[in-house]
Amino acid sequence: GPKVLQIPSHQIIDMGQMVTLNCDPVSNHLYFYWYKQILGQQMEFLVNFYNGKVMEKSKLFKDQFSVERPDGSYFTLKIQPTALEDSAVYFCASSLQNTLYFGAGTRLSVL
């Protein structure tokens, strides 16, 4: 089936540093999402896009978060500076209309 690619799979950084998470969605998909899942907890919505533009941000999308689409293909989620509570798995997903396709996630550990 369609593949959503996330890089890196794991990232360990010190609190206060910047981190950039990357996601390459399915090529013809118009909708794009970032989700955060703390270990053992609920999948929580962060932000979504339509046709490359932000549609909605949740309360979890702090000022330290930013999202970009540098070259019109892949998306980035940047956290600067990171905090301990940012430790989680960050999933991206894309869809054409209905079905969401998820990447394998980036496990972020902030020490």
Place this chain on the structure above:
Amino acid sequence: GQQVQQSPASLVLQEGENAELQCNFSTSLNSMQWFYQRPGGSLVSLFYNPSGTKHSGRLTSTTVIKERRSSLHISSSQTTDSGTYLCALEPGYQNFYFGKGTSLTVIP
């Protein structure tokens, strides 16, 4: 508040038994989806089911919009079905909110 309630939180089955997982919504919905989350963490879409009943192999999903609920039925469970089952509500358009999931363990 919590828009999506899933039950049970966890379930242990003997291989071959059937499972019924429930998802209840506190708001109206445009549609909903069921996902399987592997023990390693990645998610696989099982059903996009805005209303009615859909079948896929041993899985059946039924969504009743008026009653704000959806169910996932797994028949003849197998050990490979073990994992977490998530439902996600689409209250508006193209935004999905997840429940906490049902953790399923199928023992041989």
